[in-house]
Amino acid sequence: MPQHGQYPQQGYEQQQQQVQQQQQVQRPAPHRQAPAPEPVAGPGPDGIDWEAEAAALEAGGAPAAAGHEPQAEPEEWDGHHEDGAYLEEEPQQEAGFLGGQDDSREAKKKRKESGKKAGRRNGGACLLVALVLLGAMGGAGWWGYGFYQDHFGPPPDFAGDGTGSVQVEVAKGEVGGQIGLKLKKAGVVKSVDAFTKACDAEPKCRAVQYGFYVMKKEMSAASAVKAFVDQMGGASLVLPEGLNSTEIYAKIDDKLKLQKGTTANVAKAQVNELGLPAYANGNIEGFLWPTKYNIADGMKPEDLLKQMVKNATEKYAALDGQAASVNLKNGYEVVIEASILQREGNNPTDFAKMAKTIQNRLAAGGEINHRLGMDTTLQYSLGRKQLDRKDMDDASNKYNTYINPGLPPTPISNPGDDALQAVLHPADGKWLYFIAMDPSTTRFAETSKEHYANVEEFCKNAGEGFDKDRGHCTGKKS
Structure with missing residues (x-):
């Protein structure tokens, strides 16, 4: 069949009328065929039996033109009439609203591909929802466990008696929670709550005496409380204000049951290891802070001296x-x-x-x-x-x-x-x-006159003579 050729002049008007009638014939969907002329009996001028073609179309089969091999698939309409005139194609619809479904091979192929994609999308969405639900359940469980631990579970605590050594000072008036905070910062206990709970269970811990305590690091709360109680019940050294270093050395020797002069010798030999600030120029006087110091078993004089120097240095930091x-x-x-x-x-x-x-x-x-x-x-x-x-x-x-x-x-x-x-x-x-x-x-x-009168009275009360030139007692009995 000639493509886009002109029909023969013979029978042209009749052919044009057939074309108009054929345009009213319902076109198959979704692939539209070029409009065919109204069938006439027998082959037409172009050698095609249009009546047979129309019958084939109504039966849903492929048209079989006389003298031509059957086509496996109908060719899509290219928008042109057989006479070469261009006809505007109407928009295709796979299935109109409340209309019948298109069962052509191409439509089925499209529906199948669309179904696969939709299946993949639905499957992915289901998997995502499942993961979100599992994550939410896991998060809720973890939150619930944390909530239980925070409100009903035991507070964090170390196990055992601890290792090493650290000095902790308890000031006057400090109680369980304040002491627990100092212990936690020093690495002695794992939590303030654990120490407070253990301290509340021990009546003797409720009246902790102020002073320095020698503790171990990473102790269980119960072990820390026991260490406090044991040291409270043991020996202690109380240093009043105004003593000089020589007097303090003697007190340490006595308390630790050491030979006289031991602490003085230690202080002299280890002066650079006691923690003195640079401005002290290696002189310990003034840095033996007066307070109460607990004496632990096996304590050495340098342990006490370091505590005193540390305390004094901290007190002087802002001066x-x-x-x-x-x-x-x-x-x-x-x-x-x-x-x-x-x-x-x-x-x-x-x-x-x-x-x-x-x-x-x-x-x-x-x-x-x-x-x-x-x-x-x-x-x-x-x-x-x-x-x-x-x-x-x-x-x-x-x-x-x-x-x-x-x-x-x-x-x-x-x-x-x-x-x-x-x-x-x-x-x-x-x-x-x-x-x-x-x-x-x-x-x-x-004035000096008023002062000398006071000094003379003092010397007299002490039973000593008075040096008028210097305004001083003579040191000798009067």
Whole structure:
């Protein structure tokens, strides 16, 4: 059959009429065939039996043109009529609304492919939903377990008696939870709750004494409580404010049942391992903090010394920033002045006035010439209380504040909080002299005349003579 050829002139009008009638014949879907002319009996001018073709179309089969081999698949309509005229194709619909389903091979193939894709999508969606549900169930279970552990389960705890050694300080007034927090930070217990629970179960733990305790790391809460109770029931060393290092060494020897001089020798030999700050220049005086120290079995003197130095260093950490407010150069000078207050004074309520007196003398010129004129500084360096004129005239002794202006080179005792706070917050006054008349009374004076009268009375009460030139007791019975 000629493609896009012109029909013969003979029978053209009849053929055109047939074409119009054929256009009204329902086209098969989804593949539209080119409109065929109305069939006539026998082969038409083009050699095709159109009546047979129409019958074949109505039967749903493929048209078989006379003289041509049957086609396996009908060719798709290319949008042109047999006469070459272009006809606009209507949009195809696989199955119209409430219409019949297209059962052609191509439509079935499309439905099959679409079904496979939909199946894969549905299967993937089901798998995703299943995984989400399993994850949600697992998360809910884990959350539930965590909630139970947090609210009803036992608190985290180590097992056993622990290893190593660590020192923990318990301050006055601290209770179970506060102590537990310190232990947790030091690595002793695993949780505050575990220690608190174990402490609540032990009546003796509810009244923990303040001081230093030697503990082990990673102890069970029960073992930590037992260690506290055992050390509370054992020996302890209480150091009052104002003792010097020599006096403290003797107390440690006595408490640890060591030969006299043992602690002093240890302090001298291990001074660089005790934790002293650089500004101490290797001098331990002033860094043996006065408080209560628990004595554990097998404790060595260096254990106690390290505790004392650590405590003092922590107390002094903020002093540098406060020294300038009282005309002192640094925090170490604050400690030195406080050590003199602690050694000179008998009553902490007088410390603020004593501090002001020292600061007034350091600032005064004239007859005083910035000199403190203190017995205690000279007594510290000589290691004895009795002083004579020769001692007081020795300018080579840097602790001789009768001759040398300013503060002595180091502390002369180990001060406590009261003395430190008095130095930083002195009273308001013009005093230049003070003398402790007895353990509860300190007299202050602004002039030397008034002061000498107080000293003479003191010497008389002590049964000693009075040196009017120096305003000092003679040290000899009157």
